[in-house]
Amino acid sequence: MGTCMTVLQLLTGLGLTIVGMPVTLLLVFLATFLLQRKLSEVSISRLVQIAVNISLASAVLCAVLMLWQGIAQHPIELGDWVITPYYHLKFEFVLDVLSLSYVLLTLLLCTVIAGFSTRYLHRESGYGRFFVLYAVFLLGMVTAALSDTVETLFAGWELVGLASVLLIAFFHSRPSPPRNGLRVWIIYRTCDVALLLAAILMHEVNGAGDFDHLVGGEAWPDHEAVAVGPHFAVLGVLFVIAAAGKSALLPFSSWLPRAMEGPTPSSAIFYGALSVHLGVFLLLRISPVLDSAPWLSAIVVVLGLASACFAYLAGRVQTDIKSALAFASLTQVGIIIAEIGFGFRYLALLHLLGHACLRTLQFLRAPSMLHDHHQLENAIGTRPRDEELPWEQKLPAPTQLRLYRFALERGYLDALLEKLVAQPVLAMFNTFNRWEQRWALWLEDEQAPPPSKPDELAIVSAMRKQP
Amino acid sequence: MMPSFLLTSLLALPFAGVLGCLLLHEAWSLRISLGTLALFLFGSVAAMLWLPVAAVDVASMFVLDTLAAPLLPVFALVHLLSHLGTAKTVTSTGYCIRSLLAAGLSALALCCHDEYVLLALLVLTVMLPLWELRERGRSSRTFVVYMSVFCLLLGASLLSGLAERTPLGVGLLLLALMVRGGVFPAHSWMPVLFTSATYGTSLLFVLPLMEILVIVRVLITTIPAWMLDIAGVLCLVSAVYCAGLALVQTQVSRFFAFLCLSQTSLVMFAVMLHTANGVTAALCLWMSAALGLTGLAFSIRALESRFGAMSLSEYHGHYEQVPGLAVLFLITGLACVGFPGTVGFVPMELLFSGSYEKGLWVSGTLALAAMLNGIAILRAYFSLFTGKRQQTSISLSVTGRERAGIVLITLMVFGAAWLTPSVVDSRHRTAEELLGLQPTLHSAR
Numbered sequence: 001m002g003t004c005m006t007v008l009q010l011l012t013g014l015g016l017t018i019v020g021m022p023v024t025l026l027l028v029f030l031a032t033f034l035l036q037r038k039l040s041e042v043s044i045s046r047l048v049q050i051a052v053n054i055s056l057a058s059a060v061l062c063a064v065l066m067l068w069q070g071i072a073q074h075p076i077e078l079g080d081w082v083i084t085p086y087y088h089l090k091f092e093f094v095l096d097v098l099s100l101s102y103v104l105l106t107l108l109l110c111t112v113i114a115g116f117s118t119r120y121l122h123r124e125s126g127y128g129r130f131f132v133l134y135a136v137f138l139l140g141m142v143t144a145a146l147s148d149t150v151e152t153l154f155a156g157w158e159l160v161g162l163a164s165v166l167l168i169a170f171f172h173s174r175p176s177p178p179r180n181g182l183r184v185w186i187i188y189r190t191c192d193v194a195l196l197l198a199a200i201l202m203h204e205v206n207g208a209g210d211f212d213h214l215v216g217g218e219a220w221p222d223h224e225a226v227a228v229g230p231h232f233a234v235l236g237v238l239f240v241i242a243a244a245g246k247s248a249l250l251p252f253s254s255w256l257p258r259a260m261e262g263p264t265p266s267s268a269i270f271y272g273a274l275s276v277h278l279g280v281f282l283l284l285r286i287s288p289v290l291d292s293a294p295w296l297s298a299i300v301v302v303l304g305l306a307s308a309c310f311a312y313l314a315g316r317v318q319t320d321i322k323s324a325l326a327f328a329s330l331t332q333v334g335i336i337i338a339e340i341g342f343g344f345r346y347l348a349l350l351h352l353l354g355h356a357c358l359r360t361l362q363f364l365r366a367p368s369m370l371h372d373h374h375q376l377e378n379a380i381g382t383r384p385r386d387e388e389l390p391w392e393q394k395l396p397a398p399t400q401l402r403l404y405r406f407a408l409e410r411g412y413l414d415a416l417l418e419k420l421v422a423q424p425v426l427a428m429f430n431t432f433n434r435w436e437q438r439w440a441l442w443l444e445d446e447q448a449p450p451p452s453k454p455d456e457l458a459i460v461s462a463m464r465k466q467p
Numbered sequence: 468m469m470p471s472f473l474l475t476s477l478l479a480l481p482f483a484g485v486l487g488c489l490l491l492h493e494a495w496s497l498r499i500s501l502g503t504l505a506l507f508l509f510g511s512v513a514a515m516l517w518l519p520v521a522a523v524d525v526a527s528m529f530v531l532d533t534l535a536a537p538l539l540p541v542f543a544l545v546h547l548l549s550h551l552g553t554a555k556t557v558t559s560t561g562y563c564i565r566s567l568l569a570a571g572l573s574a575l576a577l578c579c580h581d582e583y584v585l586l587a588l589l590v591l592t593v594m595l596p597l598w599e600l601r602e603r604g605r606s607s608r609t610f611v612v613y614m615s616v617f618c619l620l621l622g623a624s625l626l627s628g629l630a631e632r633t634p635l636g637v638g639l640l641l642l643a644l645m646v647r648g649g650v651f652p653a654h655s656w657m658p659v660l661f662t663s664a665t666y667g668t669s670l671l672f673v674l675p676l677m678e679i680l681v682i683v684r685v686l687i688t689t690i691p692a693w694m695l696d697i698a699g700v701l702c703l704v705s706a707v708y709c710a711g712l713a714l715v716q717t718q719v720s721r722f723f724a725f726l727c728l729s730q731t732s733l734v735m736f737a738v739m740l741h742t743a744n745g746v747t748a749a750l751c752l753w754m755s756a757a758l759g760l761t762g763l764a765f766s767i768r769a770l771e772s773r774f775g776a777m778s779l780s781e782y783h784g785h786y787e788q789v790p791g792l793a794v795l796f797l798i799t800g801l802a803c804v805g806f807p808g809t810v811g812f813v814p815m816e817l818l819f820s821g822s823y824e825k826g827l828w829v830s831g832t833l834a835l836a837a838m839l840n841g842i843a844i845l846r847a848y849f850s851l852f853t854g855k856r857q858q859t860s861i862s863l864s865v866t867g868r869e870r871a872g873i874v875l876i877t878l879m880v881f882g883a884a885w886l887t888p889s890v891v892d893s894r895h896r897t898a899e900e901l902l903g904l905q906p907t908l909h910s911a912r
Contacts, residue, residue: 030881033794034874081888082813084895087744087820089813125787151816155807162806165845172853175782182842182849189841193834196819200830204823429711436712440659443609 007069014065015076015095017058018103019146022139025051029132044131045118052114052138056107063100072096073219075148088208091155094148098220098349102145102281105353109273109360110138116364117265126170130263133170137163141274145281150199150209153285157195157246157278161188164275167266168259180258186422187255191245198238205231215288221345224288236289236296239282240303247279247333249307253314254413256330260322267322268363272329273356280333280352283340291343301341308334313407321366329359470518474531477510478578481571485564493560500563504550507570508543515540529578533897534683534750537890538577541754544879545674545761546570549667551872552765554772557665561602565595569671576677582685586625589647589677590618596664596672605663613656617646632689641686641698648678648735649728650698651705661724666768673727674757679749682738688903692741699739699825703832705732710839714846717780719767722847726763729840730756730803733833737818740825746898748817751891755802755811758883762799762876765869766792770851773863779847782854788863793852795873800844802880804837810883813891 028047032039039047066074074095082089093099114134121127140159147153165188169181199209206213214235216224243249248256248271259271270276283290283300290297308331315327332355339348365372377383392400409415484503488496515536531539550558550566569592576588593614600607620643629636646653661669687695706729713725734756737749769792770777770785777783786793798809805815815837822829865873883890 030877033791034877036870082817082891084744084747084891087817089816155812158807162801169849169853172786172849173784173856175854178782178849178853182846185845186842189838193831193838196834196837197827197831200819200823201827203820425711426715429715432708433712433715436655436658439655440609443612443655444606444659445608 004069007065007071008074011062011065011071011074011095012076014058014062015074015093015146018055018062018107019093019139019142021051021055021058022135022142025135026132026139029128029135039128041118041122041127044128045114048114048118048131048134049111051135052107052111055138055142056104056111059100059104059107062095063104066095066100076146081151087203089151090149090208090210091152092148092210093146093152094211095146096220098281098284099146101349101353102277103142105356106138106141106145106274109269109356110134110141112360112364113265113269117263120265120367121263124263130167130170130266133163133167134266137167137270137275141278144278148211150195150202150211153282154192154195154199157242158192160275160278161185161192161246164188164259164266164270167262167270170262170266177261180261183258184255187245187252191242191252194238194241194245198235198242201231201235201238205235211285215286220285221287232289233293233296236286236293237299239286239289240296240300243279243282243337244303245279246282247276247337248330249279249303249334249337250310250411251413251417253307253310253330254410254417256326257318257323257410260320260326264322264363264367267326268360268366271326272359272363276329276333277336277352277356280336280340280348283337284345284348284352287340287343287345290341297341297343299341301338304334304337304339304341306334307337308332310334310411313403314410317404317407321369322363325359325362325366328362329355332359473518474514474529474578477507477514478529478571478574480507480510481567481574484567485571488560488563488567496560496563497555497558500558500567501547501550503567504543504547504570507574508540508547511540511543511574528581528584529575530580531578532580533893533900535577537893538754539574541757542573542577542675543570544875545757546573546671548761548765548872548876549670551868551875552768553665553667554768556772561598562665562667565599565668566671569595569668569675573671573675573677576675576680580684582629582681585681585684586621589681590621592672592675592677593617593647596660596668599664599668603664607663609656609659610663613646613653616653617643620646634691634694637686637690638694640681641690641694644678644681645698645701645735648676648731649673649705650701650732650735651708652701654705654709654728657728658721658724661720661727662718666720666723666764669724670727670761670764673731674760676731676734676753676757679734679738679753682735683746683749683901687738687741687746687901695739695741699736702732702736702739703829703836705729706736706836707832707839710836710843713843714839716843717778719771719777719779719847719851722779722843723764723767726803726840726843727760729836730760733818733836736833737821740821741902742821742824743895743898743902744817744821744824746901747891747895748814748821750894750898751814752811752818754890755805755809755814755883758876758879759799759803759809759811762795762880763803765872765876766796766799769865769869770796777851779850781850783851784854784856786852787856788859789865791865791870791873793848795876796851797844797848798880799876800848801841804841804844806841808881810880817891 025047076093078091080088080090117130121130136159140156140163144153144156144160147156165181165185168184169178171177202209202214218224245252256271260267290300311327311330311334315324315331318324318327336348336351339351481503484499487499491499514531518531546566546569572588572592576585579585579588596610597607600610620639624636624639624643627633627636627639629640649657657673709725709729709732713722713729716722716725734749734752737745737752770789774785802809802811805811819830819833822833
């Protein structure tokens, strides 16, 4: 009994260390900012490596201890943040197969990326900024991966989103990265509304945001849906929308190639490996909710397969390696989502882990692709053959052309979102703004300027410009 | 006797500062006003921590109760930061006096338990922006029109039996407060004010949110629920509408004004929920919005004092010159929209949760407003701080005063997030007391 208690306490300590190290790293960066101290590249690199390695060692120890002691699940409560008779806000982490797998993957890849980035970004003017955002991202990922309440997940989710967007805009002296960053932010914020509403609904239906109240107290993947009435399906739909936004599923896929504006290490870790799988992770966490409603599972399968097909087509015509890899990544994410819809949880998790590692490697090799290609040619003594799939040749020429156009335009998703959503909303608010200005001018008894076209906003131009 | 004396001294401190500014040479005005406001902040924190609950001043008109005690340091901080962020070139004696008067009047209003005095103080605060507009030779017509409507409605309310709490009396008072608070459709004065007056004066007029003070002190237990419901819908519309307008602005001052309107509308909406959860959210959001918006205004003012008025339709690329301001802009902007880890997170969560009692569509609308605000803030950030790097022949890095402000705001935005559990707990008890669910406001802080 005493040993068991010690192990549980040790697990709690290690779990807190996993989260605590990124927090400490961020606090150090904050302190240097407030004290106006500039850290050298070496110091930053050492701090990051120490923090990530300690987190990784803690995660490995957790996994070993749990396997050794046969512990399937270990909750870590940080206490009740807010308790009122009407509202209960709790931050809680959980160590189980799913969370530990994902957090181990995160820390492993982050360690690799930290090492890679110290050389890749050497003497880059935004070296320090990159690692601050890296630390925010790491904290967000670890928080989301270990979360056992929807609030904890939401906190991590938002941190990941912000870090991603600011890294897309990393090379901010050019106009294109901030434009693309803003575009991705718009899609993230839109989909985060769904997660926020899901959190509210969970609170109102279950009285708390704990996932236990939603999917039972059993350890993953033996969760069972807890029937809570008609709200259950609504919750499922909201979670699927949130996941679709984060994982760039249809119809939100257009942000993924834009995200490639950032430095290669961030593209590798965020959009190739970790961030893009966060939606998958969410669906795995709440998979009993999908299982309880066959129609919802069917929607998830269709969404996953449609995204995979779309990404396959779009990826076939990309002319730069990072975009091609991004769409290849999305193809696999779509298939993983479909696996979740079919109820293959372990398969989906293994697929996720394998895919993330492979894609990180491919992204990190992307800057040396030409070099690799030459080496390959030298090795085989000839140019590699261009792959043409047999079914593509069997299609009639007009269909081939249409498909080509469709793929080249990335499914017209940008144009559709712009015409159907962004432009009407902006036009409406621009009209209101003109009325506001006329009213103010009338009150001030000044001459109204002649009607002019609305100003060219950064948002509109962001919609129009391709990455 | 001692607590009464201390409270009276604290409330009189800003007015003593005004006297100092008037009596001493103009060169001393800035130092006197800064010193007074710093002392006022220190005194407010000390009063919150050490003065007994419900300390009464010597005239027995002003009480430091559980509502006022934590808000007083927030108000003091807002005034101090506003003053710290003002460029020396525009801090005339008049400006210093107005800042001190604003601090004094808002502190008096916060502690005031006499509704007529409270309403009189509310009217008096209107004079400060008007004074500045006249002093700067700017047109004050829009402001005067709206504030005249506010005063007329206030007068009509008093004549219609506010004392007896007749439905007409309380309804007219609510209308008056909505005009002063800039709730849709009576919001147009605020962008004009922010464009014509200095950020400091405009902010100190808007951010103390005196309207909410009157609602919770005077109206909330006596006004018919249907009136609050209608007002709540208007606040909700205002929050989304102004967030949308913030998104399409090309002038920084108008962007900030609409963002401010959207945020204050959210606080007012929370009060209009007239539930313990809603009022708790309002009391927490009141503090976090004040801090967040003050910080945002601080960075904008510091930026405009260097580069002049800026447009949001191009990329200015100021990050490399003033990275501190860029970071401040981002963190305070995100705190305004309730980003995790900042002071705004828990209040926004409370608001969303409280709003569900009115239906999921209400929560959805609030989430829409938060989404639009978040997009507007990042758009403004990218516009101001990214783009081609500007070359200047002189250093434009932040000054010592600005550095102090940045440190103070950053610590509050992140530090206050960790203090939230105890703060929320006390705000919840206060909310119950205000709603009459607990007998008195004189419980432990």
